[in-house]
Amino acid sequence: MSARNINVDTIPLHTVLIASDRPENISVWENLFQLRDCIVLSESSISNTLQTARLVGPSLMLVDMNLSRQKRTTMLKELRLASRGPIILLVSANTAAEIIEAKQAGADECLLKPVNPAVLIVKAMAWLGHGKRHERPTQPYSLPHPRQQISRPS
Template identity: 25%
Template structure:
């Protein structure tokens, strides 16, 4: 059964740990508690999705290899529901496996065996991004986009119809960063520093997130956004 960790006297963010190895889950709960973060634990994917729906955690730590539903299936459903930040816990350390996780919508990943203190640092970094982004204006309107910075929601209008965008936290960050200066060309390094500060500095990481964002916009008939600038990076719009 999923077991909640007793909240501290000053409850902070709630972290849902979906991990089938109880020893690992207990270590993570202990380290997160020291950082004054509340935790919930689910031992498999079904329990994890149920707790995600009812408890609305601020972040999910998600193991890849689990019974019943594996981490990729759980991540897919979480992404279908919205953009709760997700950090993957994986024993796979090949670049292709990491990039697959990012394409599925993970915001970060930690390779097992890991240092629990590093996991806490990653959690805190992602939470800072997701909980402290309250810069004005509260709503950024740049047709066809409308981006609500407080609610972390984005929509696009196509042929008079408004479509909500199911974006990951990183995709939302990238879209917002590009939309604030739609004609500026941002290097991959600039986008890494602004939108993925806690991740590994791999240019392919930015490319993967941009590709996934572009595919979602392509599916709605908005093509070539964000635009690639060969040898430099990306900007929201292509040159006229």
């Protein structure tokens, strides 16, 4: 696992886990996310990816691995169980059935290779909520009683 040093003045909004068996792609993807103040972790094996996902609970997972359909399906199902973060899968799919299968296994987004880095980062930031951290409300939402009049400003 690799990570970058964090500047205390810039607190990253999100943690991104990159699973790739292509070292040349990892550096490209890492730089794209680091430029957007994300903490980036990268793994090159399925077992390490699953372990990191369980330990960290990343905000987003990017999977760029050359796997058989069966291994890819198993990995996606296990990643989905390990973390709630969205999964973006970079895939060289030959048929729409492969993409549907990947989405059913847990992928939130499938991008066909070769992927334009600009398209990838736009999709990823959309899944991350455009880089904005959404606070959970401290009080539960309450609705007015059905018979209560709602006052409207004039």
